[in-house]
Amino acid sequence: MTTDFPAAAATDDHIFATWLAGAAGDRLLEVRSQGLEGRELKDAGDAAAQALIAELLAEHRPDDAVLSEEAADDKSRLQSKRVWIIDPLDGTREFSEPPRDDWAVHVALWEDGDLTVGAVAQPALGETFNTGTPSVVPPRTSTRPRIAVSRTRPPAFVQALAEEIDAELVPMGSAGVKVMSVVRDVADAYIHAGGQYEWDNAAPVAVARAAGLFCSRVDGSELAYNQDNVSLPDLIVCRPELAEQIVDFVKRNGTD
Template sequence: MTSHWADMDDDNLARELAGAAGELLLSLREQGRLTDPASLRSQGDRRSHEFLMEHLAAVRPADAVLSEEGADDAARLGASRVWIVDPLDGTREFGELPRVDWAVHVALWERGALAAGAVARPAMGSTLSTSRRPVPPVREPGPIRLAVSRSRPPEFVTRLAERLGAELVPMGSAGIKACSVIDDVTDAYVHAGGQYEWDSAAPVAVARAAGLHTSRIDGSPLAYNRRNPLLPDLLICRPELADVILTALAETADYEEAV
């Protein structure tokens, strides 16, 4: 398997790695049905991380890696190619059988920009990637639909929805929320309140490949492979809605400052 992957381009490699890690997680989840959920989550994070690190080292030995589950190596700051991975996005949902809203993120940053990415959704039987550019369906008329956390929707996004007259659609992991825009389940994913580069790198790469708008919530570009990997906010949305959502975001921020 590894020797075959070594000959792949980066887009297909991201897809294969994310998909294979997802299959490992599905197997682990099936075997661990009677396991304590906390133990299952811990095993999932660790096993998927170890799998991705082993195979990236084998097929792209010269590249650096930034993983949520690994120690950060400052050498990546001088590297021209850095894989940014979240071995298990939605660890909470992974431990709650039979939830399907969890994912595996694999992205490649190269010389200042995201160059490839894949979001595997193993329990949904689907992987979205830059190797097969997804095309979102035409949007039907109706209120804007905003993806939000199922367990802790931010008050900021609730106020944004009120300003937009939007509907809130609760769901699990960051990758699932981002991909919901591509699937036409939602029209936008707005997050403000704390994330890291591994939470959004792969979803943003895939969203861009699908022609969606991606930015910080103030409209500035999303930047990756920085010294501090904290990337606390983002907007992923249909391009025709970007201006109206960014305007509403600015007005919501102004309101928060006023109160």
């Protein structure tokens, strides 16, 4: 387990977030190895990761507020200067289908109006992408742009975008994995519309920004976190050189 607390994490939020996401990822790998299947495995994963993250936040960051997919929304966070935004298991479907590796753990910190820290663990890959040691996005290796899309619900407007800019679609699981695919040069863009919440993309966006990627709503406007309404239904994460084309397409054609 990654639960041995690194001394530097006491004062460094980047190290703490990375450790926390990794510890939850280790716990999820343990759950996955217990022989459970289907809904039972999904529920066990959600519960185990949430319990561990809640326990460790209470122990090591007791004065901070928390917004988690798997816990009731305590609106007192709206008066807090520090809010951890958590998705204990992003990509529950993929987690429940071993040996798929396209699922993740999201840990982000919002401070005084913006995201400052993020960590996205992909436990099945043994990787935790984070803002403390930002990834350097390598030069693009593809001749055609690659757009990460849902493997189960690819939006029709993204297909139209791909045709306009001669891009190929790359299906994969969780939202965090799709954003990290751009960080890793597995894809060049991830465009989503049709429903997400703050915990679905806060940590991935923090990591992507730190890596120098463009991040916005689909109309090009800023992403806002720790809002009263936690719905954040659309998102663009892409290489900077593709941003203008993508935003212009959405403004002209919409997402319906």
